[in-house]
Amino acid sequence: MPTDDTRLAAPPAESRHITSPSLKGNPDELRDLEAGLDKLQSDAVRKAGIDWSRVLLPVAALVVLVLAWQFYVSLGFKRRDLVPGPLDVLGQMGVLWGEGKIQEAVWTSLQRGVVGFLISVVVATPLGLLLAQVRPLRRAFGPLISGLQVLPSVAWVPAAIIWFGLTDGTVYFVVLMGAIPSIINGLISGVDQIPPQYRSVGTVLGANRLQMALQIILPAALPGYLGGLKQGWAFSWRSLMAAEIIAVGGSIGFGLGSLLDQGRILSDMSTVMAAILAILAVGILIELLVFAPIERRLLQRRGLLAGSTR
């Protein structure tokens, strides 16, 4: 078709424009154009002050719950020694504080929890990286690790008592069996979610296996790893309480779990409640003071915080 040919022979006007040298301009103009675009398109730095709703809302929620509790108790459905009110528990807390018992219990448990957790991190991190990076190992041990995470770590208490007796060894063993699998699993799932392109970039940039693991895979997996650490801490803390409730006496020190068990033996509901609240408080404080700031910072630096309700 001759008509078709002539149409094609004349280049589209658009293309003549783009390749036109006149559009290239002089270098200075281009620098300004570029600088202008950069200014327009990049984010301005926003600095926020203290966000009071972050403090006031949780406090308000707490007040509401305590008031509801007080209201229920004041209705008098149950005997006061079975369901103590907030004031009774607070009073008991004061008594325990006076005796120095609550401080001792919190200190003992916290120390063990933190030490157990740190040992777990040191053991689980290289194992997790190894499992995530080496396919045969992952295939061989992956199901076992997942299974260990599902197994309640309390199940290890009887075994631990037989092996280690009533010593701190028992407590640490149970804590480690609880925390290590969940940290490994968190790290593995963090590695699984890395965009494959990061590995290609690493290969192209010439990273060897160790550099790939430490400088690319580990930082890329950090959000998932942090999730694993949080869960690992939760498992440490829970396993610790379970171990302390069951294994009492011997050379095992007096922790929050022991306090709880003592309350049960004495049928002292106020002590039981005080111990539960102390366990809860430690959990909340660790989350608020340790994990939340790290997580916020991590997400913020990667630009993942926009639109989240955190």
Next chain:
Amino acid sequence: MPVVLEHLGKRFGDGAPVLDDVNATIAKGEFVALLGASGCGKSTLLNILAGLEEPTSGALEVPSDGAAFMFQDSALFPWLTARANIELALQLADAAKATTRASRAARAQELLELVHLAGAGDKRPHELSGGMRQRVALARSLAQDRQLLLMDEPFAALDAITRDLLHDELERIWKETGRTIVFVTHNVREAVRLGQRVLLLSSRPGRVVAEWDVTEEHRTDAGRAGELTGTITRRLREEIRRHAN
């Protein structure tokens, strides 16, 4: 050292070949645009050149120190600042540990200046615009200091004004550094704008079916450039239409 491809072929598993009998020679310091429709195996060819994938047949000659690579999206590491991204590339490229941290920092600053981003080194990728991210990525690929630079549609996702700017910038940097560049694109105008030579890759299987030289005349005369763009576009469409039935 040139890049030579001889009867290069690639297939994934038992499927139809993605690349078949690809022949090309790219001289040192040359800027070659590799043009083809989407899905013609351009990226696969580039991955083979980069050593990310192995060819299933044929021979391949590339510089022994490998190639620098620039991806379609910037592929910067989001946990590092722009500067740290470049410094990491410098560190990983330095297998013999011959450089110090301070010398790498100085080199990173030079590279940031080269792409006109001297002031943005401390920003993280998400704080930069798409064009700025691609410039950081370009600086990072230059940090590798390899003679061969492979670019996989690096400007495809950018707006027209930014793309024009980056074309100028890439041309300037190519002239300043004397790299051999293989630039993959599906945009004919971009290929004519940048390449000294345009190679057309057919689809399924990918094979070099035509090539054009872009002369100095095409660069200065918009009419001639437009003509060449028209010719190449026609040939590309013909190639795509073959698959209609």
